[in-house]
Amino acid sequence: MEKGIFVTGSGTGVGKTVIAGAIAAAIKAHGLDVGVMKPVASGAKEIDGKLVSEDAVYLKKIIESDDDDDLVAPVRLKPPIAPTMAASTTGVSIDIGKVWKAYKELTNRHDFVVVEGIGGLMVPIDDTLFVADMAREMDLPLVIVSSDYLGTINHTLLTVEYARSRNLRIKGIVINMLKSSDGFVREIEKYSSVPILWTIPYIENICVEKCAHGDIVEYFCGGINISKIMRKEG
Template identity: 40%
Template structure:
């Protein structure tokens, strides 16, 4: 671990269902294979399932497995809800409330024992994560640079640049480290934008396009030193 604390990335998306968890798990696997101790933290999850009376987040379990099962699944995702809604709305369905303090302090165990911490938000930067907070608030306060995951399909250019614009102005500016274009589902053969999107996004963004992930791929399109992409939290 570095003297200033572990390096980290806050992984956000341009929308829901863009494959943030899949990309985060790929990064965790790559870091672990490179010899780093990886922490994975998903502050809250909705749309979970009930397994014999226990609320289980499959996304959190995927991250936990990819990182080599550090800590416990409860530490990976301490707040879990069933309804596929924004977390504060899903909590209300269960007569519960989001613990805003826990959203933040739930990161602490990972800071104490990791070389690199991967934090995964919900939805996009302006998705509500509590009644008072957006994902962007948590990203700002935790202080790690952003990794933006965008769906590689028609509209990716606009969605990616819109997210970068939001990041640039929110609370004085968040700090994106890079972009990953992902194909979370079998692509439509008629969508010819998939081949042009990487070039167009790279040309129009000041943030580097780090890699493309084709549908079903277990490796990134190009090698990335994820330890160097990550950075210690901003003070």
């Protein structure tokens, strides 16, 4: 079995948190002890003098995790911009050692860890590391989340090509918030030769900011074959 999965996306706002949360909850429903992680979170909100990551709060809540925030989101930055810029704007440096340490602890604690990436694969984390390098260092296969917007074919194919060039394993692509026509999904599948794991419709009452997950867990547990991403092939 895989030790976890790294959920990346064709870009920001495509539904990485929503899909990562649903995957984690579905794996938990399978009887496994699951952990979640958002290694670097920008746009953190200051609450009672502490920086809080909305993505981490959502991910923790959906699986009822009681792991400490410093493990789930070890690096939290306030400005809602790319991590390197958020760090330089606030005069802090990103301590990547914290990320590796927290990840190690989470993999020791849990059977399976679902890690949500930051933006897309080529987001810089510091002068030496892109998000893709983080997935490699963690030795996790990718799930690529993409959604229904003009430009998604290009962004998704570029993500697949870059992942391949970095020798990252790709479990498959999830098309999120599918509207009516799925013609573009077939194009992505045809030109990437990567399996489309699932297409997920727009589901009412999902809001990461309000920590509301609607009935996406029921949706995933009902008709989704999660073992595809848990199984280690080859």
